[in-house]
Amino acid sequence: MIRGMIRPALACAGLAVVLGVAPEPADAREARPFQRQPLVVAIHVHSTFSTGSLTVEQLAVEAERLGLDAVALTDNLVLQYEYGIFPLRGVVRAVFSLPSVLGAGAQAFLTEVADVQRRHSRILLIPGVEVTPHYYWTGSVFDQTLTMHNSQRNLLVLGLSSPDDYDALPGYGNTATYRFGWESALNLVPGLLFIPAAWLWRLRTYRSAHVGPLFYRATRRYRMAAACLGGIAAGLLVNAWPFAQPLYSPYDSRLGYQPDQAVIDAAAARGGVVLWSMPEARDHSVHTFGPVGPVTVETRPYPEALILTSRYTGFGGVYEDNRTITRAGEIWDQVLGAYLAGQRPTVPVMAGEIAFHGPGQDEKTLDRVVTVAWSRERTPAGVLEAIRAGRVYAVQRAKPDYRLRLDNFRVECEDGTIDAGSGETFPWAGCPLLVRLRVSATDEGSHPVTVTLIRSGRVLARATGQTPLEHVVMEPAGFAGAVSPVGGPTGSGREALFYRLEVKGEGGGELLSNPIFVKPVMRDS
Incomplete structure (x- = not known):
């Protein structure tokens, strides 16, 4: 049986007396999250370099107006789709393309971002791209059953600073990564x-x-x-032209996640932050593809990408579409558990995605979905470091006048000597654990919320109240973990675990935290 105690903010002082814990001032607790500044970031934003309707300059102005701290640009690396007739697919073919970063030139893109950054120092501009690693065709043009798959199975790559870095990403259509093979001879x-x-x-x-x-x-x-x-x-x-061929053929449906992993590896090798973009979003439409005729375009949800790929930084966990992988016990928790078990080398960080292409698109505003990063410094590098470390939470705003805010979320020993926050690991020597959390609203008003604390994939506690809402959850001394205790290298008999937070607000507002890890250590003798 999962054990835990939860008390509302009005009873915190009394709870502290009962547990023998001296209540610390609220201001001290709220200021403690890493002693770093919270920066509000819009991730997944397109400009006129690709499919957006606003220039980089206009995006900076809009971000300033909305009070954002940073914008992570993710213009499409390449937007080119082609279909050829066998056996001369590279010769007898139709090609459809749209504006993109490589189409305009990566140097031009980076220069524009740097120029706008100098003129708008209040906003941090983070250069990035959206990459389609691979798509493939099924069906036939002759019986009008032609279907293009996975053109929206995308990765967001943030923080690459050199044109050579973008040229090295093996996304489909990036001819700098093409190779010559026997297929090239057919093109000649x-x-x-x-x-x-x-x-x-x-x-x-x-x-x-x-x-x-x-x-x-x-x-x-x-x-x-x-x-x-x-x-x-x-x-x-x-x-x-070009006579060279892409690394992965668009006529091969058996490649799985091999092309995606190639993009992840290339970006990670160059220091980029790599996020799986909206892994449960659906895309199904029919278009006329020039002389090819009607084409069905379909991308099915791909939540399994979190399991079948590695070395990526994280994924979009809050966005305006159907989502299940962040529910308790679902894929995200399973991957986090695999990390704790030593089966995965990295932690998949959860972030928010706005997928902004311009005002008026689905009534979106640039600040409807944001990622709040606890950053060491107010720089693009500081934001990227916070994302890598998991010191972020994501918020979807449902009401125009406020959004939810996470003021405090920490795990600590009962005596307050050791603590840890999102993205950190708590070295647990067996002391009674306290989980502190506080949720408020940016307008400082009172709004209904439901707070759910998840421990290692299972709901530990849930409470409903009004903002500002503060809770303390206590795990008793000797608590062994979320499942059956197993003896690890420490011989402690306790199991590593993690805590994360889910908050639901009125009208569909939502807040998700990243996990705090707790790993047992040997008690000093």
């Missing part, structure tokens, strides 16, 4: 047409005739036909 097949074209250019035929005493000889040349044939060859070669 139209060049063979230059041989008959040259022959026709040189070809002459003669006709001779006698008219009375006169002899006529007519010469016929075929240069018009040669020019036409050469033009066709040149046109097909231009259409086949």
Whole structure:
């Protein structure tokens, strides 16, 4: 049976007396989260460099107006889709493209971000891109069953500072990462047409005739036909450019997450923050794809990506679409448990995504979904470091005049000697554990909320009240963990665990924290 005690804020002082804990001043508790500044960040924002309707400058102005601290730009690295007819797929093909970072030039993108940053020092601008690692085709153009899969299975890559870093990302359409292979030879097949074209250019035929005493000889040349044939060859070669091939074919449906892992590895090797973008969002539509005709575009939810890939920084856990993986005991908790068990090297950090393309799009505003980062410094590097460390929480605002705010969320010993917050690991030597939390609203008003404390994938405590809402949860001394205790290397008999917080507000408002880890250590003798 899961044991825990939970008391509302009005009873905190009395609870402290009962437990023998001296109540610390509220101001001290609220100021303690890492002694770092909370920065409000909008993640997943598009500008006119790709599919957004606002320039980088206009986004900075809008962020200033809304009181944001930072904007993480995620313009599309490349937006290019193509379909070719077998066996000359690279030659007889239709290509559809939209503006993108590589289309404009990565250097131009970075320069614009830096220039706007100098003019708007109040807002931190973090350069980044949205990458489509791979898509593939099924069906046939001839019976109008053609379907493009996974064009919206995307990764967000933040913080790359060099054009070379962007050129190295093997997203589909990034020709800098293409290679030459036997398929490239097929793209050169139209060049063979230059041989008959040259022959026709040189070809002459003669006709001779006698008219009375006169002899006529007519010469016929075929240069018009040669020019036409050469033009066709040149046109097909231009259409086949570049002759190199992507690392992963868009006609191969068996690749799984191999292309995605390649992008993750390339970005991580260059110091980028990599987030799985909206892993449970659905995309299904039908479009006319030029001469190809009607094409079904479909991306199914991909929550399994959190399990089947590694080395990524985190994922979008709060966004305006269907979400289940952050529920107690679901995929996120399973992956966190695998990390504690030593089966995964990194912690998947949860962040919020706004997927902002411009005002008026689905009535979105730039601040409707934000990520609050407890940053050591007010710089883009400080924000990225906080995301990597998991010192962030995500908020979805439902009301225009306020959003929920996490003032305090910490695990500490009953005597207050050791504590830890989101993204940190608490070294547990067996003392009684206290979990402190405080939730308020940015307008300092009173609003209904339901607070759920999750311990290692199971609901430990739940309470409903009005903001500001403060709770203390106590785990008794000798508590062994969320499941059956197992003896680890410490021989402590206690099991590592984690705590995380979920808050539901009125009208669909929501707040999710990242976990605090508790790992047992040997008690000093």
